[in-house]
Amino acid sequence: MRPVNLPAGLEDNDMEIYIHHGELRVIYDSQIISFDHLPERIRDIFSQHMIANKAALKSLKTDLGLTDANAMLMQYIKCNFGNFDGQPDMNEDGLTISECWDCGQRGTCPGEGKVCSRITGPNGMLTKRETEIFFLLIEGKFDKEIAAHFEVTLPTIETQLKCIREKLGCNNRIEVMNFAIHRKLILI
Numbered sequence: 674m675r676p677v678n679l680p681a682g683l684e685d686n687d688m689e690i691y692i693h694h695g696e697l698r699v700i701y702d703s704q705i706i707s708f709d710h711l712p713e714r715i716r717d718i719f720s721q722h723m724i725a726n727k728a729a730l731k732s733l734k735t736d737l738g739l740t741d742a743n744a745m746l747m748q749y750i751k752c753n754f755g756n757f758d759g760q761p762d763m764n765e766d767g768l769t770i771s772e773c774w775d776c777g778q779r780g781t782c783p784g785e786g787k788v789c790s791r792i793t794g795p796n797g798m799l800t801k802r803e804t805e806i807f808f809l810l811i812e813g814k815f816d817k818e819i820a821a822h823f824e825v826t827l828p829t830i831e832t833q834l835k836c837i838r839e840k841l842g843c844n845n846r847i848e849v850m851n852f853a854i855h856r857k858l859i860l861i
């Protein structure tokens with residue numbers, strides 16, 4: 674077990690990946706190194722993971738226009754593991770994908786829902802617009818403010834909020850907050 678507040682990879686066998694000025698960095702074996710300097714067998718685990726994900730592979734090619742295998746791998750990792758969230762990206766059980774995180778292009782990443790994971794509840798996956806609304810909601814914005822943000826009417830937003838709650842299996846705002854907290858989509 675890692676002492677509280679220490680990132681994964683510093684004093685354990687886990688690993689934490691993050692993005693520093695657009696480049697992938699890794700905390701592994703008590704060092705901070707670039708992804709290229711990870712042992713081949715570790716980089717291979719990520720490659721296998723990507724290759725097994727056919728939807729992501731297709732999206733990397735068609736939506737993101739990548740053809741070079743290394744560039745595809747870098748983007749795949751940024752979209753799925755680039756968040757410095759206190760959760761190891763790899764531990765003894767293998768790679769761990771967080772439920773949803775902002776690859777830095779939330780709402781505009783061409784691979785969203787295919788390369789990037791999207792917020793998914795028991796009854797469905799949020800659309801891009803619903804994801805944006807979800808984050809405004811958990812920031813504490815009122816329905817009126819969210820409607821103004823998107824320049825739509827209040828009933829329109831209320832309908833969309835209802836749809837979000839249904840997908841996430843939540844009955845009200847508090848349950849949506851709980852959903853966000855449990856998935857570490859919000860830091861409190």
Ligand SMILES: [Zn+2]
Nearest residue numbers: 752776782789
């Ligand atoms: Zn992405």
